[in-house]
Amino acid sequence: MSGHARPKTPSAVPPERLAEILDIAEDGIVTVNLRREVVLFNRGAARIFGYAPAEILGRPLEDLLPLADRPNHAAQVDGFSRGPDVSRVMGDRRVVAGRRKDGTAFPAEVTISKLEHGGEPLLTAIVRDATVRKKYEDALVQMNQELEERVRARTAELAERNLQLAQKNEENELFVYSVSHDLRSPLVNLEGFSDELRLSQGDLEKLLRDPAIPADVRDRATDLVTAGMGESITFIRAAVARLSRIIDALLRLSRAGRVEYHPKTLGMNALVRRVVDALHNTTTEKGATIVVGDLPAAWADPTAVDQVFANLVGNALNYLDPARPGRIEVGGREGADGPDGSPDPAANTYWVADNGLGIPAPHLPKLFQPFQRLHADRAPGEGIGLAIVRRILGRVGGTIRAESVPGAGSTFFVTLPAGRSGGPGPSREDAG
Amino acid sequence: MRTDNLVILLAEDDDGHASLIQRNLKRAGLANEIVRVRDGQEALDYLRREGPFAGRASAPPLLLLVDINMPRVDGVGVLQAVKADPETAKLPVIMLTTTDDPREVERCYALGCSVYVTKPVKYEDFVDALTRLGMFLAIVKVPPTRATGGGSGA
Numbered sequence: 072m073s074g075h076a077r078p079k080t081p082s083a084v085p086p087e088r089l090a091e092i093l094d095i096a097e098d099g100i101v102t103v104n105l106r107r108e109v110v111l112f113n114r115g116a117a118r119i120f121g122y123a124p125a126e127i128l129g130r131p132l133e134d135l136l137p138l139a140d141r142p143n144h145a146a147q148v149d150g151f152s153r154g155p156d157v158s159r160v161m162g163d164r165r166v167v168a169g170r171r172k173d174g175t176a177f178p179a180e181v182t183i184s185k186l187e188h189g190g191e192p193l194l195t196a197i198v199r200d201a202t203v204r205k206k207y208e209d210a211l212v213q214m215n216q217e218l219e220e221r222v223r224a225r226t227a228e229l230a231e232r233n234l235q236l237a238q239k240n241e242e243n244e245l246f247v248y249s250v251s252h253d254l255r256s257p258l259v260n261l262e263g264f265s266d267e268l269r270l271s272q273g274d275l276e277k278l279l280r281d282p283a284i285p286a287d288v289r290d291r292a293t294d295l296v297t298a299g300m301g302e303s304i305t306f307i308r309a310a311v312a313r314l315s316r317i318i319d320a321l322l323r324l325s326r327a328g329r330v331e332y333h334p335k336t337l338g339m340n341a342l343v344r345r346v347v348d349a350l351h352n353t354t355t356e357k358g359a360t361i362v363v364g365d366l367p368a369a370w371a372d373p374t375a376v377d378q379v380f381a382n383l384v385g386n387a388l389n390y391l392d393p394a395r396p397g398r399i400e401v402g403g404r405e406g407a408d409g410p411d412g413s414p415d416p417a418a419n420t421y422w423v424a425d426n427g428l429g430i431p432a433p434h435l436p437k438l439f440q441p442f443q444r445l446h447a448d449r450a451p452g453e454g455i456g457l458a459i460v461r462r463i464l465g466r467v468g469g470t471i472r473a474e475s476v477p478g479a480g481s482t483f484f485v486t487l488p489a490g491r492s493g494g495p496g497p498s499r500e501d502a503g
Numbered sequence: 504m505r506t507d508n509l510v511i512l513l514a515e516d517d518d519g520h521a522s523l524i525q526r527n528l529k530r531a532g533l534a535n536e537i538v539r540v541r542d543g544q545e546a547l548d549y550l551r552r553e554g555p556f557a558g559r560a561s562a563p564p565l566l567l568l569v570d571i572n573m574p575r576v577d578g579v580g581v582l583q584a585v586k587a588d589p590e591t592a593k594l595p596v597i598m599l600t601t602t603d604d605p606r607e608v609e610r611c612y613a614l615g616c617s618v619y620v621t622k623p624v625k626y627e628d629f630v631d632a633l634t635r636l637g638m639f640l641a642i643v644k645v646p647p648t649r650a651t652g653g654g655s656g657a
Contacts, residue, residue: 255601256572259622260519267526322602 099198105191107132107148119179119200121172137168137176151183152192158184169198178205244328251321258315265307272300317442320453324441327462332372334467336490339366339421342373343401346380353388359397366403367419368490371467376487379463379471380423382456383483387425389450392478400424407486418469418486429477438473509565513539514546514581515599516573520622524568524599535565543569543576547584550591563594566617571600571607579611586615 084092093100099116103109109132112124120127120135127134132148133141169179178201186193275296279289340363347354347361354361361384369376384399391397400423407418428446430438437443439461444454457471464471468488475481511528515521521539528537540546546569548554552561567585571578578598585591595617600607603621611619 252602255622256517256520259601260517260523263523264519267523 099200100195101132101135101198102193102195103132103148104193105152107145107194109135110193111195116198119171119177119198120169126172135170137170140168148194152185152194156185158182169200177202180204240328244325247321247325248329251318251325254314254318258311258318261307261311262315265304265311268300269304269308272296272304275300316453320441320455324455324459324462327459328466330375330466332375332467334371334488335373337369337371337373337376337487339369339376339403339490342376343380343384346377346384347401349381350384350388353385357388357391357397359388359391359399361399361401364400364402366401366421367405369419369421369487370490371469371487375463375467379460379469379485380421382460383423383485386456387423387427387481390446390481391425391427392429392480395426398426405489415486417489419489421485421487422482423485424480424482426480429479430473430475430481431477432475435473435475439471509562510536510538511566511568512546512549512564513537513568514541514543514573514578515539515568515570516541517570520570520599538564542573543578543581546581547576550585550588563591566595566597568597568599571598571611579614582611582614582616 093111094113096113096115099119100111100113101109101116102111109127109130112122112127114124116122117124133144136144167179167181168176169181170176180199180201182197184195184197186195276293279293279296284292343363343366347363350361380401384401387399388397401421402424403419403421405416405419407415407420409415428449430445434443434445438445439457441455441458442453443458444452447454461471464485464487470486471483473481473483511533513521513524515524525537525539538549540549545555546567549556549559550563552559567581569578569581576584578600582596582598585594585596592615596615597618597620598611598616599620599622601622608619
């Protein structure tokens, strides 16, 4: 603004217009001289502080500060006016306090700058009332705190719930175990004594062949012993055998939940190869082909994973469609889809796909529940294989789901924690 | 020592199981008397000639058949007590149980049981197991007619 030559710009504003612009600026503009007397006080400042310019011009700057801040302020202003800085944002855009004419304090955002005028430094403060901003900021901070608090509480609640569920699960398993264990004892009697009955029945039949027995008595007795007793015993024995299988199945199921698992890095290619080899006879018998792709390493208990794949491949073989040559594919890829669909790099995906009978959609939700049998005529069993598979996978940090098209085949997708691969190389079995 | 007059001690709380075991041992050709007690405490009383068995003859039983799940003192308790007492430590103990829980089997063998027999719910298997048991006993047993050498077993 001095008379020095400056590049003239077409839009240069004349000084009197500048003063006008300053005056109507939204922000408050307050200028003080070296003695900290107010020499400029625009309309914005008047609106913020509640003073008319005439009331404050010539008054000490301290009038605009809360009483508590006044003693330190003079030194700070003096320091700034003598120092090398030409501008400074007070409190680094943090809010400082201002004082209105009515004595109330308010948060203010203040930028301060220094300008020489006729050899005297003038300090200009641009003041913005930060009451609203401060209010929002405080609310935001509080909301954040509340949110964090809620997250903490919810996390603790979930952890507690998880613990309770785990305990409940353990209780359930123990319950199933002891019940099935206790059920076996009377079953030994049922089985044993129905067999004793059968032996007695045989002895009776032999006795009845004695020619000394009158024919009409023999006929009636034989009918009673063979048809009557015999049929009853047969039914009892069939029922006992079924009960026994169910109890055994329950014991196996509860055992899958109680066994301790020891995870390690698993070379899945070798593991699945062993599973497929063990099923070689059945595969040949069924005229089926099993193709195994390249499988990424997993981190899990070997026995558990062995059981899972033996079950899935065994099922695939059991429920092939006789109408076409059976084809089963075991495949895998690195990574998995998390529960919300987002990719999970900490897990790997494996699948067992077949071109077998398939599973009708209504049955899919029940697939992993115990004692559910869809093709009961195809293979013996109690319908707990997949229930055990799911339970095992739950224990080793894996998941399972199925997709199926009836008449075309089924695919079971398994995820397992990813193995800690020791780099690429043929030695997949090296990890202890 | 003649063994045909030695008894087999059967500790079994379930009457049905006890009856089935006795029938099948007889069917397998075992001639020895079977003394049946209803729990582990009674089994220990018998061995120590205490309580109801205070007056019995001093000969120890030929072997013990012990059910695992019994009231008062269970089968494992009997096994432990038998193995801890030098007087009875050498007695063969056969554990009978309805479950084949691997941990239980392991525990019993660690405690020194001779044989661990699962009571199979399949009756044929049960007869099989007991027949094998009977044959094992037949080897130990010296038939009275040939009891000349006071002979050892197999």
